[in-house]
Amino acid sequence: MICMDLATAASDDGRMTGQPPDSVPASESAPRDSRPSSGDLRPAPQRPSSPELSHRVLAAELKRVRLDAGLTHVQLARTLGWPQAKLSKIESAKQGVGVDAVMAITETCGVEGDHRAHLVELARQARRKGWWESYRDVLPPDRRSYVGLESDASTVRVFATESVPELLQTTDYAEAQLRARAGSAAERRLQLLLDRQRQVLARAEDGIPGRAVRPSPRVETVLAESALYRFAGEAQVLAEQRYRLVAAARSQAVSVRVVPFRSGPLPLDGSFTLLGFGDGRHPDAAFRSDRVGWERCVGENALSVHQQAWRELTTMALDTAESIRFLVDLAGAESVP
Numbered sequence: 001m002i003c004m005d006l007a008t009a010a011s012d013d014g015r016m017t018g019q020p021p022d023s024v025p026a027s028e029s030a031p032r033d034s035r036p037s038s039g040d041l042r043p044a045p046q047r048p049s050s051p052e053l054s055h056r057v058l059a060a061e062l063k064r065v066r067l068d069a070g071l072t073h074v075q076l077a078r079t080l081g082w083p084q085a086k087l088s089k090i091e092s093a094k095q096g097v098g099v100d101a102v103m104a105i106t107e108t109c110g111v112e113g114d115h116r117a118h119l120v121e122l123a124r125q126a127r128r129k130g131w132w133e134s135y136r137d138v139l140p141p142d143r144r145s146y147v148g149l150e151s152d153a154s155t156v157r158v159f160a161t162e163s164v165p166e167l168l169q170t171t172d173y174a175e176a177q178l179r180a181r182a183g184s185a186a187e188r189r190l191q192l193l194l195d196r197q198r199q200v201l202a203r204a205e206d207g208i209p210g211r212a213v214r215p216s217p218r219v220e221t222v223l224a225e226s227a228l229y230r231f232a233g234e235a236q237v238l239a240e241q242r243y244r245l246v247a248a249a250r251s252q253a254v255s256v257r258v259v260p261f262r263s264g265p266l267p268l269d270g271s272f273t274l275l276g277f278g279d280g281r282h283p284d285a286a287f288r289s290d291r292v293g294w295e296r297c298v299g300e301n302a303l304s305v306h307q308q309a310w311r312e313l314t315t316m317a318l319d320t321a322e323s324i325r326f327l328v329d330l331a332g333a334e335s336v337p
Contacts, residue, residue: 052148155276176233
């Protein structure tokens, strides 16, 4: 299993508070007779919502178009007059692709009508700027990919071992964490984190003209008990963070469960996140996280290994009601309302 480096709820003022609660691999070539005719068009899937997801869906669609046409990388690249490496990068979403390139590929592969129009529209969407682009100073290009996918996921499943998941951190807790490791960039990193919380938990419009507000994803978190203690800031900040977790656990959109020490060894070392897209637009993805950012886990069985670990963790964790009681006790409350 290999991890490729992909990336490092608000109150009225946008700051989260912590007050007590009141690809399936394809062969390099396909049979020549599988090429679709102009009347045998692949139905266009649902339109992606963010530039990052549009880019990745387009890359997968263009690879499928080539395979349906029975062409290898070498054959298509030679016909187009491109280096083979360029085509490989386009299909693996490592390089952007403009409308002209999409038109050239689809014309060569015999794609017409609505299917071609759909791919051209994907190319246009992929060129738009996501909300995260305003954080280019603290978010390197490879890590923007994670934030873009997180913004569009229908499910976000987080297992945390070292600290509270970022999406559920209070402002004070997050600030204390960032001050300790981000130095002069702490304030900008904090604003990025708060914007991620708003985009994922509240899912406001993402800045694309005419975009309707998208529904929030289902956020599921499982915390190793160690994540609830590892904090170098003030005790009151940690207590408020635990109250925030209680409030999140009681909400409709977020699940918070705790794996106590007594549950035994964890199925995997370290924190990870599973992003799900539910409608087939993009394959689900696994990411490992650390103090720096996120790494996408790729390679044989990488996704299934993390999915199996998640299933095991959910059987080890306390249920929601037990987790709430556990958190309230940690925060020093007398009882669970």
